[in-house]
Amino acid sequence: xxxxxxxxxxxxxxxxxxxxxxxxxxxxxxxxxxxxxxxxxxxxxxxxxxxxxxxxxxxxxxxxxxxxxxxxxxxxxxxxxxxxxxxxxxxxxxxxxxxxxxxxxxxxxxxxxxxxxxxxxxxxxxxxxxxxxxxxxxxxxxxxxxxxxxxxxxxxxxxxxxxxxxxxxxxxxxxxxxxxxxxxxxxxxxxxxxxxxxxxxxxxxxxxxxxxxxxxxxxxxxxxxxxxxxxxxxxxxxxxxxxxxxxxxxxxxxxxxxxxxxxxxxxxxxxxxxxxxxxxxxxxxxxxxxxxxxxxxxxxxxxxxxxxxxxxxxxxxxxxxxxxxxxxxxxxxxxxxxxxxxxxxxxxxxxxxxxxxxxxxxxxxxxxxxxxxxxxxxxxxxxxxxxxxxxxxxxxxxxxxxxxxxxxxxxxxxxxxxxxxxx
Amino acid sequence: xxxxxxxxxxxxxxxxxxxxxxxxxxxxxxxxxxxxxxxxxxxxxxxxxxxxxxxxxxxxxxxxxxxxxxxxxxxxxxxxxxxxxxxxxxxxxxxxxxxxxxxxxxxxxxxxxxxxxxxxxxxxxxxxxxxxxxxxxxxxxxxxxxxxxxxxxxxxxxxxxxxxxxxxxxxxxxxxxxxxxxxxxxxxxxxxxxxxxxxxxxxxxxxxxxxxxxxxxxxxxxxxxxxxx
Numbered sequence: 001x002x003x004x005x006x007x008x009x010x011x012x013x014x015x016x017x018x019x020x021x022x023x024x025x026x027x028x029x030x031x032x033x034x035x036x037x038x039x040x041x042x043x044x045x046x047x048x049x050x051x052x053x054x055x056x057x058x059x060x061x062x063x064x065x066x067x068x069x070x071x072x073x074x075x076x077x078x079x080x081x082x083x084x085x086x087x088x089x090x091x092x093x094x095x096x097x098x099x100x101x102x103x104x105x106x107x108x109x110x111x112x113x114x115x116x117x118x119x120x121x122x123x124x125x126x127x128x129x130x131x132x133x134x135x136x137x138x139x140x141x142x143x144x145x146x147x148x149x150x151x152x153x154x155x156x157x158x159x160x161x162x163x164x165x166x167x168x169x170x171x172x173x174x175x176x177x178x179x180x181x182x183x184x185x186x187x188x189x190x191x192x193x194x195x196x197x198x199x200x201x202x203x204x205x206x207x208x209x210x211x212x213x214x215x216x217x218x219x220x221x222x223x224x225x226x227x228x229x230x231x232x233x234x235x236x237x238x239x240x241x242x243x244x245x246x247x248x249x250x251x252x253x254x255x256x257x258x259x260x261x262x263x264x265x266x267x268x269x270x271x272x273x274x275x276x277x278x279x280x281x282x283x284x285x286x287x288x289x290x291x292x293x294x295x296x297x298x299x300x301x302x303x304x305x306x307x308x309x310x311x312x313x314x315x316x317x318x319x320x321x322x323x324x325x326x327x328x329x330x331x332x333x334x335x336x337x338x339x340x341x342x343x344x345x346x347x348x349x350x351x352x353x354x355x356x357x358x359x360x361x362x363x364x365x366x367x368x369x370x371x372x373x374x375x376x377x378x379x380x381x382x383x384x385x386x387x388x389x390x391x392x393x394x395x396x397x398x399x400x401x402x403x404x405x406x407x408x409x410x411x412x413x414x415x416x417x418x419x420x421x422x423x
Numbered sequence: 424x425x426x427x428x429x430x431x432x433x434x435x436x437x438x439x440x441x442x443x444x445x446x447x448x449x450x451x452x453x454x455x456x457x458x459x460x461x462x463x464x465x466x467x468x469x470x471x472x473x474x475x476x477x478x479x480x481x482x483x484x485x486x487x488x489x490x491x492x493x494x495x496x497x498x499x500x501x502x503x504x505x506x507x508x509x510x511x512x513x514x515x516x517x518x519x520x521x522x523x524x525x526x527x528x529x530x531x532x533x534x535x536x537x538x539x540x541x542x543x544x545x546x547x548x549x550x551x552x553x554x555x556x557x558x559x560x561x562x563x564x565x566x567x568x569x570x571x572x573x574x575x576x577x578x579x580x581x582x583x584x585x586x587x588x589x590x591x592x593x594x595x596x597x598x599x600x601x602x603x604x605x606x607x608x609x610x611x612x613x614x615x616x617x618x619x620x621x622x623x624x625x626x627x628x629x630x631x632x633x634x635x636x637x638x639x640x641x642x643x644x645x646x647x648x649x650x651x652x
Binding site for chain 2: 345
């Protein structure tokens, strides 16, 4: 075997092992903190005023449910305003928001309608008229649970003066097809990772679905970056670079609609990965910089590693799957696709010495740590931990992860030739 | 401003655990590799014994002129030995490809096997006449460096699977020709100037012989009519 390939394989394995062990050790180390979090009681003496901003573009299929979930929040009515921004939708989104506001007069709902300018611009415009001390932004394809805001505000109240963003626990809303169920698994894992990152002061994204911000911190640092592909990552990087706190609220559930097709998924991820890399490059001074704690020493190198990991996955997939398949097809062509002699003479043999045990063991450890992380993630998200759920881990890593890696590598390649898209 | 502290300890502990797991895997790999060398060496010894036994049987047949009666026993020993040899050779090839540490040992073993192959080839040729057996033997000259040799290998394996013990393929890796002069000898005898080359009934065919053509050559080389032809 090619020595370069071999080295690449072992380095990828070592790094993956390192990161997985780091997470699990941190989890064990912080278990007491986690338990304390679970037992907290939500007592808020004075509720801060919160503005909820909903930027909406062509979202007639989800806007109704989104608005209802917000109107249904368990939060004092006089301390909450809802600002919906119709970002030049070509469908009936604007109309639907107007009707909803009319039907829910008791809730303070305002609508801004204007031509299409993008999400960051919508947020900035709404920020200009928001009265809240805190504000949350909610993607129009996402829905909050009744208790969510209260839990997040409680986190804000108890998190100290340096806390500027509280991020929610994201789940996929009603996953139906296989692709959505696999994304569901992915979100559960990131939920667990976000919780750990929160204890390491290393959260690197304030997701579009319902992150709660200190308005002053965002406005004073210049608002959302309208030219950034992933402004929700950029704002998190900015807060981290200013040494502010971002906290993940482990049970503030928000449900978001997942793409139901590969093309939808690749469009979404293309933007995420490009934006992610651009932000990584823009904030490169933080990478491996001790001043920024684990965020600099662990999290950013890990994001960098994930890109390498994606490239490695694509390379290994082609080397171990695509190439052998093509070679075998070619060999079959050489013998005129006559497979009968092979079938007739096939005798299953097992020889321990023929197995590549070093690689077998590597695979075992990767599987072991993966299973551990999947199991902990499912429990952490208060989902039912059953054999069936765990079974999803198999296609998750065998198929989904490979698809995602391909998308990441394509995004990376497009970025290198200078092709970026707006969203 | 948050004061950030990182505990170097965590990074170190994680690093140590990672290394331990990694070293464990590596150690296992080394043990397995040595175990492989041992198992091949053992096989090689067994085959040497089998060869001596054959040699004796052969001498016995010649001296006592009871050819016909001894032939069936001889035939069985020969086919078994050849099957054994083929299997070991396949394993040896796989192990040599995988190994990082025992390259030299596997190299020596390969030479051993090439010699075994040549000896068996001689046996097979003489036996066919002596015992009036009907099989075809093919000498297959190849090199690890030649690009389309694997194609010939695939086609040969295909026919080997069809004719089984009636087709004897003796692979000769010419990369070892500097160490093993008998390879050079045969190469000159059959005028092998191009790789791959196969030799059937003392006729050399250079370049990849495709499926159809090889099928015809094999069929034409049997003494009697075969069902597969």
